Amino acid sequence: MRATENKPLVLGYGSLMSSDSRRRFSNIEHQGLLVQVAGYARAWITRSLEEQQTYVGALPDVQGCLNAQLIATDIDPALADREKDYQFEQVPVTQISTHLPTQSAHALQNFLGEKRVYICRSLASYPAEANYPIHRSYVDTCMAGCLEAGGEEAAKTFVEQTGHWNQHLIDDRHEPQYPRAAKVSPAHRDIIDTILGALL
Template sequence: MPGRDLAFLTAIPDPEGVIDGLIAAVAPEEWDTLNTREAFYDRHDVSQATRASRDSAPGPGAVALYAVPESRSMAPHDAAPVLLSYLDVVAQGYLDVFGESGLDRFLETTDGWEVPFLDDRAEPLYPRAQPLAPDTRDRVDAALAARGRVPRRP
């Protein structure tokens, strides 16, 4: 994306698609902070397209999704790769919340595996990087290898 040296993961509209996700309550006074953190994304109201699981009880208010606008989107490339520390956080989140089948669905339904990845695990560049459980790291590495991807080292 112009103005960024790193790639973003984003949702792409697909009328036939379904993704696992979470609905997080955001207090009115917290929207400015969240919008600042997600400044490279546009916020979209997806209330009508959201199908809550039977275990969830969304409260009142709109459901929003942040996505990179197509006009500012660019494919990751050698100078702007996907950070492995970023992919790790996403993978760990899917595993923690949706279990192994959720992580598998994420890996199977995500496009763009042909792009460059940067292995920044030793010194993460992603500001919200988290330590990754060894078995999850192995699953991420196996998923990349199965798609012919070997992250380059910094």
């Protein structure tokens, strides 16, 4: 706790859910805690002009909800560059919940009461298209993070709580085009394919 007690908390709901991706590309060593965030909707809406891809983004939505990992980290230049297509927006801790037992959930709320918690809000909203597709290496990175934090249920929730899936989904697994792709095991890829095949 001492190493993280003075750090702000970031709600990672995309590639930051992967411990491998955030460690190798953003020097974030801390483990995340799986939570639910009310008041935001996640969808494939964040267009990277530089990387010519579409990523998940989040926008305020009173009926929205998304799963994420609560990660202790400084919002340093490396993280700011990674999230350059977003803005860090503070989230009321009352919008954050967990499936922990009641006693632990109360402890989390007490802990959050003294913290600044941020989510990466999309700067703009554009659905994926041919010139800005969704890459499987990015999907794998997000869903592998869900699998490691909450198993298949968390990975299914990611798909169910993400809008604007469309036909512009490119299989780049053999030559990943996402620049912060996680190392994903064949076993996890098989699970991801089964979940996507059942839900999409």
